[in-house]
Amino acid sequence: METRFLSRIPSGRAFGSALVFCNEAKPDSSRTLALVRSLLKARGVAVRTAARKPSALSLRGADLAIALGGDGTMLHVARMVAPRGIPLLGVNIGTLGFLSGAEATALRRSLGYVLSGHFAVEERSMFSAEVLRGGRRIYGPVLALNEVVTRCGEQVRAITLSTRSGERFVSDYFGDGLIVATPTGSTAYSLAAAGPIIDPSLDVMLIAPICPHALTQRHLIVPAHLPLTIRLGRRREGEVPRVLVSLDGRSGCDLKIGDEVLVRRAEVPLRLLLPSGRSFFEVLRRKLKWGER
Numbered sequence: 262m263e264t265r266f267l268s269r270i271p272s273g274r275a276f277g278s279a280l281v282f283c284n285e286a287k288p289d290s291s292r293t294l295a296l297v298r299s300l301l302k303a304r305g306v307a308v309r310t311a312a313r314k315p316s317a318l319s320l321r322g323a324d325l326a327i328a329l330g331g332d333g334t335m336l337h338v339a340r341m342v343a344p345r346g347i348p349l350l351g352v353n354i355g356t357l358g359f360l361s362g363a364e365a366t367a368l369r370r371s372l373g374y375v376l377s378g379h380f381a382v383e384e385r386s387m388f389s390a391e392v393l394r395g396g397r398r399i400y401g402p403v404l405a406l407n408e409v410v411t412r413c414g415e416q417v418r419a420i421t422l423s424t425r426s427g428e429r430f431v432s433d434y435f436g437d438g439l440i441v442a443t444p445t446g447s448t449a450y451s452l453a454a455a456g457p458i459i460d461p462s463l464d465v466m467l468i469a470p471i472c473p474h475a476l477t478q479r480h481l482i483v484p485a486h487l488p489l490t491i492r493l494g495r496r497r498e499g500e501v502p503r504v505l506v507s508l509d510g511r512s513g514c515d516l517k518i519g520d521e522v523l524v525r526r527a528e529v530p531l532r533l534l535l536p537s538g539r540s541f542f543e544v545l546r547r548k549l550k551w552g553e554r
Contacts, residue, residue, distance in 0.1 A: 275378045278307040280323040280347070282338045284330030287354045293329050293365050297352065300369065304376045323347055325534070329365075331355020332449070336509045339387070339406045339531045348382055348532040350375060359448050359548060360406075362535045371536045379537035385445045385461055386485060387527040390508055394520050405508040406531055407446030409524050411491050411516070412438025412471055414503035419474060421494035427487035433494065436473035438504075441466055441489055441524050445531075448545075450510075456480045461541055466524070491522040 279301050283294045294310070301308045311319060311326075320341065326349045328338040335351045339360075342349050351361030352368060362380075363371035374380060390409045391401030413420045422439050424431040442451040444459040447467055452458065456469040457480060466489055468481040483489065493504055495518045506513040506522050516522070545551060 275376055275380075276306055276325040278309070278323050279325040279327055280309050280311050280320065280342075281327045282311045282329065282334065284328075284334040284354070287330050287334075289354055289365065290329060293352065293354050293368065296368060297327060297329065297372065300372050300376070306376065320345055320347065325350065327352060328361075329354055331358055332360050333510070335360040336406055340404045340509075343387060343404060343406075343527075343531040344529050346529065346532060348534040350534040350536075357548060359544060360445070360533070362533070362539055371539075374536040374538075375534065381535050381537075381539075383461065383533045383535060383541075384530040385533050386443050386464065386530050388441070388443060388508075389525045389527040390506070390513075391523050392506060392514055392516065392520055393523060394517065399520075400506075400514040402525075403508055403513065404527055405446075406443065407449045407509045408440050408442040408451060409522065410438060410440050410450065410471075410507045411493070411522050412505060412507075414505045414515075418502045419496070420502055420504055421496050423492040423494050424468065425490045425492075426483045429487075431468070431481070431483070432478065434470050434473060434478060435475065435496070436478075437471040439491060440469040440471060441491070442469060443467075443485075446509075451480075457482075458545065464526075466526075485526040489524040491524070493518055493520050493522075 281297055283290050298308050326342045326347045328334050328351045352363045352365055353361035354365045388405040388409055389402045390405055391398050419436055422434045440451050440454060444461040444463050447459040451467055451469040454469050454471055464485045465482050466485045470478050493516045504516040
């Protein structure tokens with residue numbers, strides 16, 4: 262994945278049409294939406310407010326998407342705009358806001374940078390995941406920006422997951438489940454499972470065991486150009502645990518013994534828009550309070 266820095270564009274020429282997604286459940290969402298609409302219209306940008314599940318027709322013609330909310334809102338919008346190559350700017354009115362390029366408290370300045378052409382576009386890799394049963398697809402393919410999680414739906418049961426990277430056998434994991442994360446997702450669920458933080462420019466996948474019973478099974482980074490296959494195995498005869506696959510925190514489907522979860526790098530990345538001065542490491546320093554005493 263690459264970061265493309267765009268040179269300064271005359272005011273009002275960077276974008277012609279913007280589609281704004283707003284999480285109305287967030288505090289101050291109405292006020293923030295009104296301000297965004299006002300700032301865009303003042304620069305001659307046509308503004309449309311998107312429905313929660315917009316049609317393909319409503320996405321057509323937009324050359325900028327803006328998501329008002331937290332990381333959950335960004336994940337929701339990313340799945341819709343990434344296949345169409347529409348750059349996405351996040352405005353954080355949530356809590357952490359790792360994926361957002363702007364904070365609501367500095368909205369005028371950040372959006373001013375963007376509309377004046379002072380921004381970069383980072384291409385963030387995504388996953389395409391599907392579930393196979395007897396060689397037939399029963400679910401997907403579905404896009405995920407952060408992670409694909411396979412785990413037991415019953416808190417006290419451990420499961421066996423056999424994993425391959427391409428044609429290479431990796432390991433049988435016995436524990437609560439597995440997280441397969443993108444570099445972007447390395448600061449999400451995987452981080453809570455003691456995983457490493459990965460620079461989003463790297464073309465890799467992260468395999469993160471959830472509470473493995475073998476203490477030597479640690480997090481593993483594998484190349485993203487090879488598909489990852491996770492097969493649900495049986496620990497003992499007659500055992501039928503409830504196992505779920507989820508993508509970016511959304512429920513996917515229930516698995517049966519022998520089902521395979523196939524995770525590939527998606528053909529299209531998310532084009533994440535960052536105002537001038539914003540970078541992945543700057544976000545880490547500020548959000549994780551690095552260097553503070």
